[in-house]
Every structure is written in structure tokens, then in C-alpha cells.
Amino acid sequence: MAQYDLIVVGAGAGGTGAAITAAREGMRVLWIEQERLLGGTGVNAYVNVWQPAYSASSLAPEICQRLFDRGAANFSGPDTNTPQGRPIYRPVSASYEDTLRRWADLPQRLLAPAVVYTPDGMDAVLREMAAESGRIELWDQSTFLNVHRDANRITAIDIETHQGRRRVSAPCYIDATSDIHLARKAGCAYQFGRESRSQYNEPSAPEQPEFRLNGWTLCFLAEKGPDRITGRPGEGPDSSWAHIGELPGGGLYVNMVFQLAGEVGWSMGVELAREYLMGNIFKRWPLVKEAYGLQGYGIAQIAPRVGVREGPRLVGRYVLTEHDFRRGEFGQHHADCIAFCDHAMDSHLPGEGCTEAPRGPFGVPFRCLQPRELDNLLVASRGASFSSLAASACRLQRTMIELGEAAGWFAATGKVRKPTLPPY
Numbered sequence: 326m327a328q329y330d331l332i333v334v335g336a337g338a339g340g341t342g343a344a345i346t347a348a349r350e351g352m353r354v355l356w357i358e359q360e361r362l363l364g365g366t367g368v369n370a371y372v373n374v375w376q377p378a379y380s381a382s383s384l385a386p387e388i389c390q391r392l393f394d395r396g397a398a399n400f401s402g403p404d405t406n407t408p409q410g411r412p413i414y415r416p417v418s419a420s421y422e423d424t425l426r427r428w429a430d431l432p433q434r435l436l437a438p439a440v441v442y443t444p445d446g447m448d449a450v451l452r453e454m455a456a457e458s459g460r461i462e463l464w465d466q467s468t469f470l471n472v473h474r475d476a477n478r479i480t481a482i483d484i485e486t487h488q489g490r491r492r493v494s495a496p497c498y499i500d501a502t503s504d505i506h507l508a509r510k511a512g513c514a515y516q517f518g519r520e521s522r523s524q525y526n527e528p529s530a531p532e533q534p535e536f537r538l539n540g541w542t543l544c545f546l547a548e549k550g551p552d553r554i555t556g557r558p559g560e561g562p563d564s565s566w567a568h569i570g571e572l573p574g575g576g577l578y579v580n581m582v583f584q585l586a587g588e589v590g591w592s593m594g595v596e597l598a599r600e601y602l603m604g605n606i607f608k609r610w611p612l613v614k615e616a617y618g619l620q621g622y623g624i625a626q627i628a629p630r631v632g633v634r635e636g637p638r639l640v641g642r643y644v645l646t647e648h649d650f651r652r653g654e655f656g657q658h659h660a661d662c663i664a665f666c667d668h669a670m671d672s673h674l675p676g677e678g679c680t681e682a683p684r685g686p687f688g689v690p691f692r693c694l695q696p697r698e699l700d701n702l703l704v705a706s707r708g709a710s711f712s713s714l715a716a717s718a719c720r721l722q723r724t725m726i727e728l729g730e731a732a733g734w735f736a737a738t739g740k741v742r743k744p745t746l747p748p749y
Contacts, residue, residue: 326481329355329462329495331736334469334482337365338722339705340501341451342384342729343736348458350737355493356455357484358465360630363451366503367722368444371544371578371628374401374414374570377427377437379667379686380723381744384730386421388450389440397446399573400424400438409616413577414439414570425747427667441570441578469502472511478701479511497736498702501729504636505708513696514640518588519713527647527714529670529680538587539634539717540673543602545627548576552610552623559604561585562675565612569619577622580632581609583673587635599631634673634707634720641710643692650718655746656688663731663742664689666724670717682718686749689719691741694732705732 333344336358344356362368375385392398400419403412419438426437455461464486471483473492481494500507509515519537522530531537545554561584568580584605590598606627614620649656650670656662667686669679693710694703704710705728707720727744734742 335501338725346733653684662688664727
């Protein structure tokens with residue numbers, strides 16, 4: 326059985342922060358990813374944009390610079406010169422620090438730039454950084470299968486690889502999978518759906534618990550010319566709204582924002598849901614083109630993975646809630662904050678919308694990464710210990726990188742990472 330200092334399962338944003346940070350601190354890391362490309366939802370679901378939001382990540386600026394050095398990223402801001410005045414995010418002159426300033430007066434917030442990157446470019450950068458560390462063994466297209474544990478520790482996990490099933494072991498494990506597959510398999514407590522108001526006394530929570538999940542979206546890339554991918558219009562919303570941005574080198578990413586309620590997608594299963602979402606794309610694309618003045622563009626590629634915003638979430642040693650979000654103030658009520666964000670509580674469901682952080686960036690304490698049941702497992706993904714409402718604000722890629730950095734740092738040093746806060 327192969328032995329490592331640390332095993333990280335998942336190579337999305339959280340896994341990136343964890344694996345690279347731990348390796349740079351001297352750990353021998355096994356990094357496991359089910360997909361062919363590294364980068365998680367941002368790469369495989371074409372959600373290839375870092376939205377404006379505060380972040381204390383030290384790794385994200387480096388990744389951003391490496392993307393720019395490859396010509397694989399740009400800063401983008403809203404261009405409303407469209408038939409209906411709806412913004413297309415075009416390249417603008419900006420700095421990385423400008424993308425951290427979301428929480429401000431409304432006109433300023435709407436003008437804050439984002440970081441747009443190419444999926445292939447992000448995969449290449451992450452592989453480059455892993456190789457440079459000299460301490461990461463990367464197994465892509467490999468699937469976590471099973472976990473072995475004693476009373477309060479994981480002792481080994483089973484992985485399906487190109488060479489067949491392998492059993493591997495380490496003193497410490499980090500679950501960076503979007504749906505906390507490792508933590509759930511190990512028997513850690515989790516919750517799924519919206520908690521009742523009485524559970525955490527959240528003012529925006531429903532009176533009774535609900536199986537209601539943030540919406541699913543299937544994103545695609547568009548280029549000048551006719552549609553390369555066509556199909557029959559299907560069911561679902563017929564809105565002409567979309568989030569659209571220009572990619573480095575030309576072309577556009579298109580995110581139709583809301584297409585399918587998350588709980589419906591989970592009930593349908595990924596294959597049926599994808600078929601439904603494809604039909605909705607073909608139904609709405611003509612409306613979107615007209616609203617945004619994109620008659621000369623056609624669908625070039627559809628994301629290989631559906632964009633899922635919410636899944637199971639750990640019930641850890643602390644559960645972040647709407648109260649933390651509304652209190653803001655960089656989480657000063659927690660001594661162990663390791664990540665910061667000011668994104669809105671953001672529900673992609675009919676009749677719902679955004680609630681902006683009223684008092685600036687809030688903090689995520691390290692305890693949100695710690696299961697109650699196990700001493701050598703940390704969770705660094707959207708499935709960390711958040712309520713459903715808090716998760717809708719925390720799920721951004723740079724916030725997940727911060728969680729991963731904190732997990733990797735703790736695995737290597739035994740200490741809670743105290744990040745330096747950029748000016749706000």
C-alpha cells in the first residue's frame with residue numbers, strides 16, 4: 326500500500342489550494358481527480374470566471390498572473406452597448422486588486438472587473454504548478470471508491486485508476502470533492518437542502534426544512550460563425566437573460582444563469598438533466614442572441630459537465646450561517662478565520678435573487694473545515710460546514726482556494742493559517 330504525507334481528493338479550487346500549499350511546505354502529496362482536466366467546475370463546467378469578490382488568497386494572484394503570462398486570461402468589465410442594454414463583459418484595463426472590491430456603493434459594485442480565463446489555460450497552469458513543487462503525484466481520471474477508518478481516523482482509501490484499484494494511505498486527508506464524497510463515505514454528519522428557521526434562527530430560512538437546492542446551469546462557448554452544435558428546442562425557462570463574457574483570444578462564454586432547480590436536477594440524475602438543459606439552450610439561444618446583439622455568433626462547445634451550485638454539506642465543528650454573513654466585519658467574532666468573502670447570498674431559483682453582504686466581507690472559521698467525527702480529515706470545497714444560505718455566498722472559486730490553502734497549511738504545519746488581508 327502506497328504511503329504519502331497527505332492525500333487530497335478533488336482537483337477543483339479547494340483541492341488546488343490544498344495540494345499546492347501542502348507540497349510547497351514540504352509534504353509528499355497524492356492528488357486525485359476524477360476528470361481529465363484540473364480546475365473543477367470552473368474548467369469542466371465552463372464557469373471560467375472569477376467574479377468580483379474580496380479574497381485573502383495568496384495563491385489566487387499567482388494563478389492569475391500565470392494565466393495572463395500564457396495569454397489565457399483577461400480582466401473584464403460590463404459593456405452595455407447591446408440592443409437591450411444588457412452587459413457583455415469585455416476586456417478592460419485593470420489590476421488584480423480591482424477584482425477584490427465588490428462590496429461598495431451599487432454603481433461601483435456593478436463596475437468591478439472579473440477575471441475571465443480559458444479552461445485549457447487553467448488546467449495547464451495547475452499542472453505546471455503541481456510539477457514545479459516536485460512533491461505532488463497527480464492521478465487524474467481516477468475515482469475515489471471507499472474509505473477505511475478506525476474509531477476517529479481514516480487509515481486508508483481505495484482509488485480506481487488507469488492501472489486498476491489501488492489502496493493508499495496517509496496521516497492526513499483532505500476532501501476537496503464538491504459533494505464531500507470522502508467525508509460522507511467515512512460517516513461524517515452532513516445536511517442536504519435548506520434548514521428550517523428554527524435550526525439556526527436564520528431570518529431568511531423557511532419555516533420548515535425544504536429539499537430545495539440552488540439552480541443548475543449548462544454553460545457553453547460561442548464563436549463567430551454558424552452554430553456547430555444544434556438540436557431541438559426543449560422545455561424550461563424562456564428568459565433571454567444570460568451572463569456573457571469575452572474570452573482571451575476571442576469567443577464568448579455563455580451562462581444562462583437559471584435553467585433548472587437543483588432539487589429537480591438531483592432527482593432526474595445527471596444524464597437526464599443534461600438532456601433537458603441542452604434542450605433549454607436551443608430554446609433560449611435565439612432569444613439571447615437578439616437581446617445581446619450576437620446574431621453573428623454560434624454555439625461552438627457545450628461544457629462537458631453540468632454546473633451544479635449546491636450539494637451535500639458537512640455538519641462540522643462550526644456551521645457558518647446567515648448570521649455570520651450579515652455580521653460581516655471580516656469575521657472578527659471568530660479567532661480562527663481562514664477565508665474571507667463579500668459575495669451575495671445568491672439563489673438561482675425562480676422568485677429569488679441576491680442579498681448583498683450588508684457589513685462588508687465576512688469570515689469563514691477553520692472549524693468549518695473540521696468534521697466532528699474524525700481527527701485527520703479536513704473538507705475544503707463548497708461542501709464545507711455551511712448552512713444552505715451561507716453556502717450560496719461562499720461557493721466562489723477564490724473562496725474555495727482560500728479554504729484549500731488553510732487545509733494544506735494545517736496539514737503541513739499543524740497550525741491554523743492566518744492570512745494577510747489585502748486593502749479594502
